[in-house]
Amino acid sequence: MVSQKRVTARSSRVKALPIRSPGAERGEGRVQHGDRTSGRRYTACMSTGASLLGRRASIIDVAERAGVSRQTVTRAINDMPGISAATKQRVLDAARELQYRPSRFGRGLVSRGTPTLGLVVVDLTNGFWAELASAVLDEATERGWTVLIAETSHDARSAVATLLDHVDALFGLVDVPETELDELVGPTPIVLLDPKPDLRRRAWVRLDFESAMADAASHLVSKARRRIVMLDWSRSQPRSERATSFVHAVEGLGLDPLVLRHTATSEPSIDLGRLAAEEALVQWPDLDAFVCFNDPIAVGALKACQAVGRSVPADVSIIGVDGSAVGLVVTPELTTLSFDFRELARTAFSTLLASVEGSLADGGPAAHRPVRPQLVVRGSS
Amino acid sequence: MVSQKRVTARSSRVKALPIRSPGAERGEGRVQHGDRTSGRRYTACMSTGASLLGRRASIIDVAERAGVSRQTVTRAINDMPGISAATKQRVLDAARELQYRPSRFGRGLVSRGTPTLGLVVVDLTNGFWAELASAVLDEATERGWTVLIAETSHDARSAVATLLDHVDALFGLVDVPETELDELVGPTPIVLLDPKPDLRRRAWVRLDFESAMADAASHLVSKARRRIVMLDWSRSQPRSERATSFVHAVEGLGLDPLVLRHTATSEPSIDLGRLAAEEALVQWPDLDAFVCFNDPIAVGALKACQAVGRSVPADVSIIGVDGSAVGLVVTPELTTLSFDFRELARTAFSTLLASVEGSLADGGPAAHRPVRPQLVVRGSS
DNA sequence: CTGAAAGCGCTTACAG
DNA sequence: CTGAAAGCGCTTACAG
Structure with a gap:
C-alpha cells in the first residue's frame, strides 16, 4: 500500500516518494518542519485559510505527529482496547493539535454507516409537512436510520438531486412527470406519498379518504347541512383524490356535490383558503358547510366566514384535512380528518423495505396498505 | 491492487485468489454461473433477501458483467465523454440488471462530497423550529450545503450522536452541560443558538432582545398599559434572556416588572401558555398586558383571556416572540417580536465559517453579530 | 475509445 | 501493546 510506504519513508530513510498528482493542489501550504521531510506533512498552522471544505488532517497525519501507526490512532480515537494509556494520550493530543476529525467517507466505506433516508417535503412551515x-x-x-430533509418549495429537482448524493432511499412528494422521475431518481429506492396515478408504478403510500369523507358527510347531514362545498386544491390534476372521495360521500347521501376547483398556482395556504371561500360564498350564497383540501385552507375559510359575519358553526360548518396543530389554535377549533402521522411514517418505512425486497424479486412495488384519516369533531362543525 | 487482480483473474486464467476475509460474510449467496468462477460474482438473484443495509453491487460487479474495466463503468454512469455508445449501453444495462447504485462513501472519498450541516432542533411541530x-x-x-436535521425532543444526546456520523458541522440548540457538550460533539465545529452563559466558549449566535423589548414596552405604555406581566419559560436557568431584557425595558419606563416564572418541565407550548396565563390572572388580577416567552405561549394566553371573558386587546394586550405563522392564525392576530429567520440562518453560517477559521488561528470563537427581533404590531395589542 | 495504476481515509483481521 | 497488509468503492490522471 502506498499510503503505508509514506509512514515507512518517514521512519527509516527519505527516499523518492511516489508521484502523487492530487498532491499538487495541496502544494501551497506544505510546510517543512524540523527534520521531517515527508511530502504529506500537515500541521495546524498550514491549515489557516482552509475551510470546512478544504483538506483536513487525516489519520496518517495524526499517526506521523504522534509517531505511531494508523491502527494505533484508530484504537485511540475509537476507544478500543489494546493501547497503553500513555500512547493513547499522545495520539489524542496529536489529534487535537491537528484538529483531526475522522472522515465520514473513509469510515463509511468500511462500516457501511447507518442507513439514511431522504425525506422530500414541500414546505416545513406547513403543519402537515412539519408533523x-x-x-x-x-x-x-427507532429503526436506526438517519433522516435528511429537503424542501421542494423552491426547486424540487435540485433539492432531490442534492439529497440523492447522501441517502440510501427516498420518501415524500416529488411532483414531476413520470419520465423525469426516472431520470432524476435513477436506481435509488423511493416511496412516493400519495402520487398521481401516472407515478404509481413506483412504490407509494396510499392515502384513502373514502371512509373518512363518508363519516364527514354523515356528520354534516346530522347537523342539518345540505349545501356542502368542497374547497379543493391540486397543482396538476383536474381534481384531488380527496375531492373524489368527497363527491362519492355526498352523492351517497343523495346530495349535490359542490366542488370549487381553485386554479391558483400557489401552495394550499391560509390565504388561498380565504380567497377560495370568498369565491364560494359568492357562487353558492346558500352554502352551509365547507369541506377543505387541508387545514390551512379550512382556517382560511373560517377567517372568510368571520369576515363576512357568517357564524361558525351556527351558519356554516367547516371541516379540514390534516389534523395538524393549526386546527387547535383557531376559535372555534377545527373539525378535521386527522392523520396518524406516526402510522404514516411506519407505513412509509415498511413499504420501502418491502419494495426493495419486492423489486429484487419481480421488479414491481410491494402491495400498498392505505393510510386512512379519522374524523375528529371539534367546534367548527 | 487486489480488486484489479480479480478482473484480471476472470479475464485470463483462474488462479488462487488472495484471501479475503470480509468475503466470508458474503459466502452465502455466492453463485457459480456459467464458466465464470470469480469469487466476487454478484448477480441480481443472489441479492434476494438483501436489505438496503446489505451488500450491494459495486462498480466491479458491473464491470465484470459488462466485460469492461471500472473506468469504463465510471464513464457510462457519470455521462462522461470518451466512451462508445454501444459500450455505454452495455454498461448501463448491466448496472440496471444488478441494481447498481454508486456508493456515496466511495464517491465521497474521492470527491469529498458536498459539505453537510447538521441542524439540531427541539421540535419541528413548533413553528419557531419549523421556520x-x-x-x-x-x-x-444557496451555499451548496446539504442539511441533516435531528429533533432533540426525545433524546438530545442520541440525536446529536447520530447526526455526528454524517455531518461536517452542527448548528442549533444542544441543551446539555458544558462538559458533556465537549464529550458529545468532540472536534466537530458547532454553532450554538443562543446558549446559556456556560456554553459560550463555543461559537454561538446571540439573540438580542434589548431593543425589541424596549419597543414593546413603549408600545404597551402608549396603549395605557401599566401592569405588564411577562410569561417566562426556561428549562435550566432562573430567568430567560428575553425576560431579563423585559425587566430592563419595563424598569426603564418606571414601571414594576412582573415576571411569572413557570417551573414546568414541558416545552413552551400553547397549553403551557394557557396554564401560565391563568396563574398570572389569579396572581395579578389587575394585569393589563402579557409579554410572552414565545408565540405559542402568547396564543395560550390569548385563549386563557378569552376563556375568562377578558377582551383582547380591549382589556388585555398580548405580545409574543417569534413571528411564526401561528400568530397570523389567531383572532385577533398576534403582536410579536419577529425574527428574520433567513438572517438568523445567514448569521449561523457566517459564524460557522468564521469559527472554523478563527479557531484555527487562536482557538477561540469568532466575534458575534447578534440577531435582533423586530416589534410587529398586530391586533392583539 | 479503453484500461492499468494510484490514491482518497478509514478499519479489520492477523502477526508479532 | 503495536504495526504491516489488505480491503472497502470510487475517480482522476495517464498511457496506449
Whole structure:
C-alpha cells in the first residue's frame, strides 16, 4: 500500500516518494518542519485559510505527529482496547493539535454507516409537512436510520438531486412527470406519498379518504347541512383524490356535490383558503358547510366566514384535512380528518423495505396498505 | 491492487485468489454461473433477501458483467465523454440488471462530497423550529450545503450522536452541560443558538432582545398599559434572556416588572401558555398586558383571556416572540417580536465559517453579530 | 475509445 | 501493546 510506504519513508530513510498528482493542489501550504521531510506533512498552522471544505488532517497525519501507526490512532480515537494509556494520550493530543476529525467517507466505506433516508417535503412551515417530518424522524431514529430533509418549495429537482448524493432511499412528494422521475431518481429506492396515478408504478403510500369523507358527510347531514362545498386544491390534476372521495360521500347521501376547483398556482395556504371561500360564498350564497383540501385552507375559510359575519358553526360548518396543530389554535377549533402521522411514517418505512425486497424479486412495488384519516369533531362543525 | 487482480483473474486464467476475509460474510449467496468462477460474482438473484443495509453491487460487479474495466463503468454512469455508445449501453444495462447504485462513501472519498450541516432542533411541530429549519435549508442550498436535521425532543444526546456520523458541522440548540457538550460533539465545529452563559466558549449566535423589548414596552405604555406581566419559560436557568431584557425595558419606563416564572418541565407550548396565563390572572388580577416567552405561549394566553371573558386587546394586550405563522392564525392576530429567520440562518453560517477559521488561528470563537427581533404590531395589542 | 495504476481515509483481521 | 497488509468503492490522471 502506498499510503503505508509514506509512514515507512518517514521512519527509516527519505527516499523518492511516489508521484502523487492530487498532491499538487495541496502544494501551497506544505510546510517543512524540523527534520521531517515527508511530502504529506500537515500541521495546524498550514491549515489557516482552509475551510470546512478544504483538506483536513487525516489519520496518517495524526499517526506521523504522534509517531505511531494508523491502527494505533484508530484504537485511540475509537476507544478500543489494546493501547497503553500513555500512547493513547499522545495520539489524542496529536489529534487535537491537528484538529483531526475522522472522515465520514473513509469510515463509511468500511462500516457501511447507518442507513439514511431522504425525506422530500414541500414546505416545513406547513403543519402537515412539519408533523410528517417529525414523525418520520421519530420512526427513523427507532429503526436506526438517519433522516435528511429537503424542501421542494423552491426547486424540487435540485433539492432531490442534492439529497440523492447522501441517502440510501427516498420518501415524500416529488411532483414531476413520470419520465423525469426516472431520470432524476435513477436506481435509488423511493416511496412516493400519495402520487398521481401516472407515478404509481413506483412504490407509494396510499392515502384513502373514502371512509373518512363518508363519516364527514354523515356528520354534516346530522347537523342539518345540505349545501356542502368542497374547497379543493391540486397543482396538476383536474381534481384531488380527496375531492373524489368527497363527491362519492355526498352523492351517497343523495346530495349535490359542490366542488370549487381553485386554479391558483400557489401552495394550499391560509390565504388561498380565504380567497377560495370568498369565491364560494359568492357562487353558492346558500352554502352551509365547507369541506377543505387541508387545514390551512379550512382556517382560511373560517377567517372568510368571520369576515363576512357568517357564524361558525351556527351558519356554516367547516371541516379540514390534516389534523395538524393549526386546527387547535383557531376559535372555534377545527373539525378535521386527522392523520396518524406516526402510522404514516411506519407505513412509509415498511413499504420501502418491502419494495426493495419486492423489486429484487419481480421488479414491481410491494402491495400498498392505505393510510386512512379519522374524523375528529371539534367546534367548527 | 487486489480488486484489479480479480478482473484480471476472470479475464485470463483462474488462479488462487488472495484471501479475503470480509468475503466470508458474503459466502452465502455466492453463485457459480456459467464458466465464470470469480469469487466476487454478484448477480441480481443472489441479492434476494438483501436489505438496503446489505451488500450491494459495486462498480466491479458491473464491470465484470459488462466485460469492461471500472473506468469504463465510471464513464457510462457519470455521462462522461470518451466512451462508445454501444459500450455505454452495455454498461448501463448491466448496472440496471444488478441494481447498481454508486456508493456515496466511495464517491465521497474521492470527491469529498458536498459539505453537510447538521441542524439540531427541539421540535419541528413548533413553528419557531419549523421556520428556522426552512430558512436554514434555503440558506444552505444557496451555499451548496446539504442539511441533516435531528429533533432533540426525545433524546438530545442520541440525536446529536447520530447526526455526528454524517455531518461536517452542527448548528442549533444542544441543551446539555458544558462538559458533556465537549464529550458529545468532540472536534466537530458547532454553532450554538443562543446558549446559556456556560456554553459560550463555543461559537454561538446571540439573540438580542434589548431593543425589541424596549419597543414593546413603549408600545404597551402608549396603549395605557401599566401592569405588564411577562410569561417566562426556561428549562435550566432562573430567568430567560428575553425576560431579563423585559425587566430592563419595563424598569426603564418606571414601571414594576412582573415576571411569572413557570417551573414546568414541558416545552413552551400553547397549553403551557394557557396554564401560565391563568396563574398570572389569579396572581395579578389587575394585569393589563402579557409579554410572552414565545408565540405559542402568547396564543395560550390569548385563549386563557378569552376563556375568562377578558377582551383582547380591549382589556388585555398580548405580545409574543417569534413571528411564526401561528400568530397570523389567531383572532385577533398576534403582536410579536419577529425574527428574520433567513438572517438568523445567514448569521449561523457566517459564524460557522468564521469559527472554523478563527479557531484555527487562536482557538477561540469568532466575534458575534447578534440577531435582533423586530416589534410587529398586530391586533392583539 | 479503453484500461492499468494510484490514491482518497478509514478499519479489520492477523502477526508479532 | 503495536504495526504491516489488505480491503472497502470510487475517480482522476495517464498511457496506449
